[in-house]
Amino acid sequence: MFMNRIKSVCTGCMIVAVAAVLCCGCGKKAEDGLNSYKESMTEFYNKLSYYDASINGIDSDSEDAKTQLLGYLDEMNDTYKTMAALEIPEEFDSISDIAVEAADYMQMANECYHLAYDGSFDEDNEQLAGQYYQRANSRAMVMLQVLHGEVPTGEGVVVTTQEPGQFDTIGDEGEGESGEGESGEGE
Numbered sequence: 001m002f003m004n005r006i007k008s009v010c011t012g013c014m015i016v017a018v019a020a021v022l023c024c025g026c027g028k029k030a031e032d033g034l035n036s037y038k039e040s041m042t043e044f045y046n047k048l049s050y051y052d053a054s055i056n057g058i059d060s061d062s063e064d065a066k067t068q069l070l071g072y073l074d075e076m077n078d079t080y081k082t083m084a085a086l087e088i089p090e091e092f093d094s095i096s097d098i099a100v101e102a103a104d105y106m107q108m109a110n111e112c113y114h115l116a117y118d119g120s121f122d123e124d125n126e127q128l129a130g131q132y133y134q135r136a137n138s139r140a141m142v143m144l145q146v147l148h149g150e151v152p153t154g155e156g157v158v159v160t161t162q163e164p165g166q167f168d169t170i171g172d173e174g175e176g177e178s179g180e181g182e183s184g185e186g187e
Contacts, residue, residue, distance in 0.1 A: 034089045041147060044083045048140070051076045066117045073110050080106035080136060095143045102139035109133035 051072050058068045084103035088096045112129030116122045145152040 033087070034091060037086060037089050037092070038147075040086050041083070041143075044079060045140075045144065047079045048076065051079075070114060070117055073113050077106050077110040092146065095146050098139045098143055098146075102136045102143070105132045105136035105139065109136060 054072050055069060058065050058072075062068075080103040084099045086099070088099065109129045109132035112125045112132060116124075116126035116129055142152040
């Protein structure tokens with residue numbers, strides 16, 4: 001039963017882990033702030049991939065499985081907080097609110113997971129934690145889509161456009177600026 005709960009946590013991590021692989025290859029010559037932000041976001045997605053692998057590697061039959069899970073969730077929560085505190089370059093200021101929302105939802109998920117697993121099991125808090133966790137991950141995915149110059153998609157995503165040329169993306173080496181003009185917001 002506990003392993004099923006771990007796997008439900010891992011499902012969200014897996015989506016973000018795939019995003020980490022996609023983010024690793026992105027980059028273009030740009031100002032230092034943009035490059036620094038790109039590197040920090042790549043590190044963010046790489047860490048989420050690490051947490052996914054670590055959570056999937058937990059032996060659900062071990063006595064300390066819950067402790068391990070909560071430890072990784074605590075670390076993931078700190079990673080989201082660090083990401084939300086990054087200075088976002090002007091080119092991506094449309095995701096600043098989404099970054100804060102993602103961190104806030106991860107904080108709430110972490111708190112509810114602790115309420116669910118510390119001491120006696122609490123199914124209501126576990127379900128609530130799962131919902132917050134999904135919201136945090138969906139915002140991380142929207143951010144990744146924006147960073148790649150894609151039009152964000154997903155349930156509850158609202159896209160507004162700006163004038164062409166007001167929005168740059170992180171593309172592959174040697175590519176020019178995008179100027180797609182999209183920005184995204186989550187639910």
